[in-house]
Amino acid sequence: MKVGLVIVSHSARLAEGVAELAAQMAPDVIVLPAGGMATGGLGTDYEAVSNALDRAESGAGVVLLYDLGSARMTAELAVESLGDPSRAYVVDAPLVEGAVAAAVAAQGDATLDGVAEAAAGAAREAFADAAETGAAETDSASAGAGDQEAGPVHTLQVTLTNEVGLHARPAALLARTLTGLTAEASVEVGDQRADARSVLGLMGLNARFGDQVVVTATGPDAEEALRRVKALVDRNFDE
Amino acid sequence: MGCSVEGVVAALRSAAEVVTAHRDELVELDRVIGDADHGENLKRGFTALVSKLDLSEPPATPSAALKLAATTLISTVGGAAGPLYGTALLRAATSVGDAAELDAAGVAAALRAALDGVVARGKAEPGDKTMVDALTPAVAAAEAAAASGSTVAEVLSAAADAADEGAASTVPLVARKGRASYLGERSANHLDPGSRSTALLLRSFAESAGGGDR
Numbered sequence: 001m002k003v004g005l006v007i008v009s010h011s012a013r014l015a016e017g018v019a020e021l022a023a024q025m026a027p028d029v030i031v032l033p034a035g036g037m038a039t040g041g042l043g044t045d046y047e048a049v050s051n052a053l054d055r056a057e058s059g060a061g062v063v064l065l066y067d068l069g070s071a072r073m074t075a076e077l078a079v080e081s082l083g084d085p086s087r088a089y090v091v092d093a094p095l096v097e098g099a100v101a102a103a104v105a106a107q108g109d110a111t112l113d114g115v116a117e118a119a120a121g122a123a124r125e126a127f128a129d130a131a132e133t134g135a136a137e138t139d140s141a142s143a144g145a146g147d148q149e150a151g152p153v154h155t156l157q158v159t160l161t162n163e164v165g166l167h168a169r170p171a172a173l174l175a176r177t178l179t180g181l182t183a184e185a186s187v188e189v190g191d192q193r194a195d196a197r198s199v200l201g202l203m204g205l206n207a208r209f210g211d212q213v214v215v216t217a218t219g220p221d222a223e224e225a226l227r228r229v230k231a232l233v234d235r236n237f238d239e
Numbered sequence: 240m241g242c243s244v245e246g247v248v249a250a251l252r253s254a255a256e257v258v259t260a261h262r263d264e265l266v267e268l269d270r271v272i273g274d275a276d277h278g279e280n281l282k283r284g285f286t287a288l289v290s291k292l293d294l295s296e297p298p299a300t301p302s303a304a305l306k307l308a309a310t311t312l313i314s315t316v317g318g319a320a321g322p323l324y325g326t327a328l329l330r331a332a333t334s335v336g337d338a339a340e341l342d343a344a345g346v347a348a349a350l351r352a353a354l355d356g357v358v359a360r361g362k363a364e365p366g367d368k369t370m371v372d373a374l375t376p377a378v379a380a381a382e383a384a385a386a387s388g389s390t391v392a393e394v395l396s397a398a399a400d401a402a403d404e405g406a407a408s409t410v411p412l413v414a415r416k417g418r419a420s421y422l423g424e425r426s427a428n429h430l431d432p433g434s435r436s437t438a439l440l441l442r443s444f445a446e447s448a449g450g451g452d453r
């Protein structure tokens with residue numbers, strides 16, 4: 001039982017191509033294209049998306065990715081009309097990278113949250129790459145994941161011992177190391193604070209070699225989140 | 240003097256005629272700052288709605304008629320206008336509940352619910368150069384008219400007047416939502432197609448209500 005994927009696009013050929021590419025790395029995952037109009041033209045077809053959503057559900061939930069505009073709205077409508085709308089997420093992610101990342105996560109038996117997070121993580125990576133070349137300014141991606149209960153707050157204090165501090169690559173690694181976890185985590189340096197999953201937010205902290213960093217996490221797997229962050233810092237971000 | 244289910248069905252049929260008559264105009268507007276399909280999308284959706292009204296049992300309540308319109312547009316329009324107008328109509332259907340007749344206040348409340356639906360679905364704000372720029376002032380005008388004791392036809396006609404102005408106000412704007420936003424500054428100096436269709440739809444409702452029950 002693996003999470004299924006639906007690729008919602010204005011173009012039948014685009015949806016098929018993305019599904020083909022994603023499925024190549026995930027032979028046991030149901031990846032269904034829902035592209036174009038029933039009449040053959042460009043556009044989004046609610047019935048096609050709804051049908052694909054039903055067929056992609058094998059009990060573990062479904063992640064939907066979209067190309068633009070009405071594809072997102074149509075996907076959201078299809079999810080809202082499910083008996084249990086919490087069984088599917090519409091994820092804001094770059095279509096190709098997001099689909100491949102989600103398919104690989106699903107193949108590895110990730111949960112619905114985990115697959116959604118993997119797709120959204122592809123967006124953060126794309127943004128980090130763009131930030132590195134000085135081009136990006138955008139909101140951090142949302143996984144569409146539901147709220148989790150807060151629980152106790154766990155904290156970790158570490159000193160950055162890698163040469164460049166929380167620059168683009170280390171920031172992306174830090175955000176990515178939390179993939180698959182549901183814990184809320186933030187990073188504080190001095191009086192500045194950033195979401196640990198926001199690559200741009202982390203870079204904005206300007207944390208350098210030798211800086212003291214406080215990582216805070218809440219949620220069911222908060223301790224695991226801190227353990228992963230500590231391991232990454234201890235490894236000097238693999239520099 | 241309210242609006243019964245027959246009145247709502249008549250308004251939807253009149254909307255279908257207006258959308259069909261303005262198909263080319265809406266396509267042209269969308270050609271300049273979009274993908275040239277807005278008029279065709281709406282014509283397809285409303286034509287499907289009319290054939291459902293012709294072929295199946297007539298809806299029993301205003302809410303059922305609005306819901307039929309919503310689901311038909313959602314499944315046949317194919318562009319952003321489908322989920323947006325579809326969600327608007329779904330919210331309007333919920334707002335009118337099981338009332339057999341809509342009074343002026345009920346119509347204004349349904350329009351408010353419709354606007355909330357469009358905003359929830361598309362996340363646009365006033366000034367983003369979308370249908371929200373026509374619908375927002377239309378709802379305010381409808382509410383003001385209802386509060387001052389107007390009839391259903393007067394409420395709709397106040398809404399249509401305000402929507403016309405709201406649509407015109409999109410001309411200088413730079414689009415921040417929808418396809419036109421990809422054009423950036425080049426989207427300025429053009430009328431937003433969705434705001435125009437919103438004004439046309441409200442005008443068709445107003446005319447249908449005025450003709451039927453004054």
Ligand SMILES: Nc1ncnc2c1ncn2[C@@H]1O[C@H](COP(=O)(O)OP(=O)(O)OP(=O)(O)O)[C@@H](O)[C@H]1O
Pocket residue numbers: 010043044068069070071269273274276277278280317318319320321323357360361362363368369370371416417418431432433434
């Ligand atoms: N996010 C949005 N919120 C509100 N209105 C929107 C939004 N996106 C588009 N619109 C409205 O929809 C109109 C375009 O409708 P149309 O049916 O042509 O969809 P489209 O943009 O071609 O759809 P698609 O998203 O599939 O490309 C725009 O003129 C604008 O008024």
Ligand SMILES: [Mg+2]
Pocket residue numbers: 269273274275276277318418
């Ligand atoms: Mg269009």
